[in-house]
Amino acid sequence: MPSPTSCPAWRDLEAHRDEIAGERMEELFAADPGRGGSLTFGCAGLQVDFSKQRLTADTLRRLADLARERDLSGAVSRLFAGERVNNTEDRPALHVALRGDERFVAGGEDVQAQVRRCRERMRVFSTAVRDGSWKGATGQRIRHVLALGIGGSYLGPRLAVEALAAMADGPEVRFVANVDPAALDDALRGLDPASTLVVVASKTFTTQETMANAAAARRWLSGALGEAAVARHVVAATANVAEAGRFGIPEANVFPFGDWVGGRYSVWSSVGLPVAIALGMNAFERFLAGAHAVDLEFRSAPPERNVPFLLGAVGVWNRDFLGIPVHVVLPYAQRLASLPGYLQQLEMESNGKRVEAGGEAVHVPTCPALFGEAGTLGQHAFYQWLHQGTDEASGDFIVVARPMGSREADHAVLLANALAQSEALMTGRSTGNPHRDCPGNRPSTTIVLPALEPASLGALVALYEHKVYAQAVLWGVNPFDQFGVELGKAIAGRILPGLAGTADADVHPATRHLIALLRTAAEGGPAR
Ligand code: F6P
DSSP: OOOGGGSHHHHHHHHHHHHHTTOOHHHHHHHOTTHHHHTEEEETTEEEEOTTSSOOHHHHHHHHHHHHHTTHHHHHHHHHTTOOOBTTTTBOOOGGGGTOOSOOEETTEEOHHHHHHHHHHHHHHHHHHHHTOSBOTTSOBOOEEEEEOOGGGTHHHHHHHHHTGGGOOSSEEEEEOOOOHHHHHHHHTTOOGGGEEEEEEOSSSOOHHHHHHHHHHHHHHHHHHOGGGHHHHEEEEESOHHHHHHHTOOGGGEEEOOTTSOGGGOTTTGGGHHHHHHHOHHHHHHHHHHHHHHHHHHHHSOGGGOHHHHHHHHHHIIIIISOOOEEEEEEEOGGGTTHHHHHIIIIIIHHOOSBOTTSSBOSSOOSOEEEEOOTTGGGGTTHHHHHHOSSOEEEEEEEESSOOSSOHHHHHHHHHHHHHHHHHHHHOBOOSOTTTOBOOOOOEEEEEESSOSHHHHHHHHHHHHHHHHHHHHHHTOOTTOOGGGHHHHHHHHHHHHHHTTSSOOOOOHHHHHHHHHHHHHHTTOOOO
16 A cells, blocks of 8 residues: 555645644634534544644544545455454454454354354353352352453453442452562462462463463462362463463363454453453443444444544644654543553554554654553643643543542542643643743543443443554554564563573673673672
């Protein structure tokens, strides 16, 4: 496919950017006081307000032209048709099949039957764990779930369990992702092996961190209950049933998903089992339904009104036309505190690419750096930088209309802060004192959820998933591979023997130096 910059719509957008560059957002509001309404779009129950972006309705029309020239609708059709859109790994990315009820085909095979089968097994198993009919090896019911996994096998389920904590009525779920032994030690504290279920989530079932934690958890269980207890206390969510079997998990305890589910898109699969156990399968299915509602819109809405596309297109506008290198995610909901971390993986692992899908160097900057924090915590940390720093950032404010806790008045305080911050970023302040002045004109989108519940959370996550796909189409990259994470893993494999003192490691001199420093420090030697 030709580069994005060779599209007439791209060049047209550049000219348009230059035309409106002199107008501050406040002037755009003054010229069009109704822009709050005209630049807000509904999608699957969410409202997305672009009026505090440095753009006009005309900009969105031109971005829609770009979508047509980049054949977004063809790319969306290929995604939903199960075509091998992940061209470098030669496979489909059919996570939408996990939440839809229509016929989906991957690799010539109708995958809907396997999806339904796995979902039914999740329902039976999660119900049995929740109602106590699934007993541990000593006959006790399960009171805790230890969920092991990393990356997409961790971030999605943790986000959902935390976000929907208000309705959790099943066993308590504790997540461990890091291979740092302290993380597992901390999670195991206070747990009784006889009433703990370990869920090992790993698409490949070979990921070093997860395998180390799974082996340690199995030792913890079998040390207390005997090896035979593993069958009652360990289950797996994986695309590699054979490897889970080699680890010692019987097939009856394996909840499989297809290799056409990308790791960071896997929360909708059996990787969501901890969510189903914590909240019940009905809640998990409402989460899927919320995502499916966004799929329907992404598939059918024209780009002018296609909210996932618009979210992506506005990101491209900020990144490539306004030159903004950083994006912040600001959920004004403590229970969404994990959303920035979730989106870091989703956006940066997907679109942090420097070559196009065909292998040529990209023509434009791709994914911005992304970070964030729950509001109002971020206000007491990095908002100073947002308001007065020398770099610009764009932002997403995520607000929930209905109170999430018991004190309604304090929910209003939370909302007032969210609205104030997006207004302050837009208006800035001019006081005559340079220390107090804020330049303003810093763009943000506000996403409104009516309530924090399974369907709206599913919709929010799917909205971002399709944002990422739409951006990948505009940039021309493959968002479904992540070869960049392999190099470090390979080097770690070479370093480990030297660090463990079992071999003279084949390592770089800079690393050899650090190994020596670490040895000395561990032995309590002089710190220089
Ligand atoms: O970070 C690299 C990655 O491959 C992610 O894409 C994935 O979500 C994570 O590692 C975990 O992989 P797995 O589910 O195979 O353990």
